[in-house]
Amino acid sequence: MGAFEYQALDPKGKTRKGVSQGDSARHVRQILREQGLVPLSVTGVQEERLGAGRRAAAAGTRRRRARITTNALAVITRQFATLLGSGMTVEETLSALASQAEGYQVKSVLSGIRAQVMEGRSLAEAIESYPRSFPEIYKASVAAGEQSGNLSLVLERLADFVEGRQVLKQRVSIALIYPVILTVVSILIVTGLLVYVVPKVVQVFENSGQSLPLLTRILIALGEFLQQYGLWILGAGGVAAVVLTVVFRLEGPRYQLHRAILATPGLRRLSRGLNTARMARTLAIMVSSGVPLLASMRAAEGVVSNMVLKANLREAAGEVAEGVSINRALSRRGNFPPLLIQMVASGEASGELGNMLEKSASVMERELESRVAVLVGLFEPVMILFMGCVVLLIVLAILLPIFDLNTLIG
Numbered sequence: 001m002g003a004f005e006y007q008a009l010d011p012k013g014k015t016r017k018g019v020s021q022g023d024s025a026r027h028v029r030q031i032l033r034e035q036g037l038v039p040l041s042v043t044g045v046q047e048e049r050l051g052a053g054r055r056a057a058a059a060g061t062r063r064r065r066a067r068i069t070t071n072a073l074a075v076i077t078r079q080f081a082t083l084l085g086s087g088m089t090v091e092e093t094l095s096a097l098a099s100q101a102e103g104y105q106v107k108s109v110l111s112g113i114r115a116q117v118m119e120g121r122s123l124a125e126a127i128e129s130y131p132r133s134f135p136e137i138y139k140a141s142v143a144a145g146e147q148s149g150n151l152s153l154v155l156e157r158l159a160d161f162v163e164g165r166q167v168l169k170q171r172v173s174i175a176l177i178y179p180v181i182l183t184v185v186s187i188l189i190v191t192g193l194l195v196y197v198v199p200k201v202v203q204v205f206e207n208s209g210q211s212l213p214l215l216t217r218i219l220i221a222l223g224e225f226l227q228q229y230g231l232w233i234l235g236a237g238g239v240a241a242v243v244l245t246v247v248f249r250l251e252g253p254r255y256q257l258h259r260a261i262l263a264t265p266g267l268r269r270l271s272r273g274l275n276t277a278r279m280a281r282t283l284a285i286m287v288s289s290g291v292p293l294l295a296s297m298r299a300a301e302g303v304v305s306n307m308v309l310k311a312n313l314r315e316a317a318g319e320v321a322e323g324v325s326i327n328r329a330l331s332r333r334g335n336f337p338p339l340l341i342q343m344v345a346s347g348e349a350s351g352e353l354g355n356m357l358e359k360s361a362s363v364m365e366r367e368l369e370s371r372v373a374v375l376v377g378l379f380e381p382v383m384i385l386f387m388g389c390v391v392l393l394i395v396l397a398i399l400l401p402i403f404d405l406n407t408l409i410g
Contacts, residue, residue: 004028008037014091015040018119068133070169072106074162081155090123090151109133122146136299137161137282144290154289161285165278168365172274175372179379186387193394194223195230213400215393255307262308262335271306273368276340278303279313280361288354294321309335326353339363 004025008016016037022028025042032039068076076097083093094114101107109130116126124143127134138158145154198219212220226233248254261267279300286296297317304310316329327345330336340360347356 004042006032006042007040008032009040011036012089016118068106068109068130070162070166072103073133074159074166076101076106076110077155077162078159081152081159084155085152090117123151136302137286140291140295140299141286141289144286147290150290157285157289161281164281164365168277168369171369172372175376179376179383182380182383186383190387190390190394191226191230193391194219195226198394198397199223199227213397216397216401219394219397251307255311258307258309262306270368270371272309272335272337273364273371275304275306275309276337277361277364277368279309280340280357280364284354284357284361287357293326293353297326312336337364 004020004022006018006020006028010016020028020031022031028042029039032042079097080093083096084090088096091114094110094117098107098110098114101110112129113123113126116129117123122143124139124146127142128139141154141158142151145151248257258271261271282300282303283296286299287293291299294317297313297320301310301313301317304313312330312333312335316326316333319329319332320326325345325348327341327348330344331341343356343360344353347353350356
């Protein structure tokens with residue numbers, strides 16, 4: 001049998017292209033008619049051409065480096081679910097999304113997925129070709145939706161998941177913007193006062209031959225030190241930041257760092273709350289979509305950033321594969337919140353694991369947001385108080401020589 005390229009019309013009048021096996025072009029036309037297609041052209045393909053096509057496809061896969069941002073993915077998923085729920089086919093939906101997409105990368109990814117779907121691949125297989133644009137939960141959930149015939153419902157849940165994750169990320173980021181700006185501005189102000197203002201003001205008293213107070217001399221020495229070595233300190237800090245970034249990209253040091261974070265009381269609750277909320281939300285969407293529990297747990301590893309918790313989840317998945325209940329497997333690790341374990345146990349007992357996971361994720365997300373808000377609220381007055389103390393020391397360093405000079409004159 002030989003290979004033949006064909007173009008044919010489907011019952012809806014759409015042009016389909018592909019490759020079919022047959023004894024002859026006439027045989028392939030007969031096969032297409034039996035499939036309900038109207039053949040337009042059938043052309044023989046040489047094996048070398050097929051090999052070149054496969055190599056070109058592989059090269060094209062390597063070139064697919066385009067990445068869809070989380071915000072764009074949330075918009076696309078919601079539109080996909082809405083259009084698909086209105087009765088449009090997957091091909092028509094992808095075509096509509098690609099035509100109205102903003103940005104070359106988004107349009108390129110959607111067009112590539114549509115091309116693969118039209119070639120006969122499933123939507124999940126096409127999505128798998130773009131791992132940088134779609135997380136593992138996306139591919140697994142879409143595959144489950146295609147198998148169950150509830151793709152539009154699965155996409156609705158995925159849209160809720162992506163939008164909720166984006167909202168949580170934005171809230172945490174916005175909450176941290178003000179403290180970061182306040183810290184940077186405070187450091188710049190204090191540095192400017194020590195380097196430029198204090199030396200010029202105090203120079204008047206130095207020229208008079210007056211003995212300066214200890215506080216004034218300390219600030220003058222600190223200002224001179226910053227003038228001479230400030231750039232060196234800044235450069236050394238930049239180098240240290242780069243070195244630490246490179247070091248903590250290594251698996252061993254990063255694992256130890258994450259272990260230290262979980263051992264620190266304040267940081268433990270933040271890191272654990274953020275990661276377990278993501279994990280619970282991911283498990284909820286996948287279990288509710290019909291994805292097997294083991295596949296859901298393995299996919300949830302991708303949203304857990306703390307390596308210790310990731311390893312704990314992997315170990316728990318191994319125990320679940322051996323027949324252990326998920327709540328018992330998680331509780332043995334000792335790093336997952338008791339609330340999550342209790343709600344998982346309740347979900348397993350009632351048969352509503354997906355619903356209980358979703359509720360636990362919502363509770364932990366609200367707790368995380370409130371905790372971040374409290375920390376930010378405490379940081380602001382502490383930073384203002386610290387700045388007030390620093391400015392007070394600088395003012396005293398300038399005023400003390402004036403008081404001493406008035407005393408001498410008196």
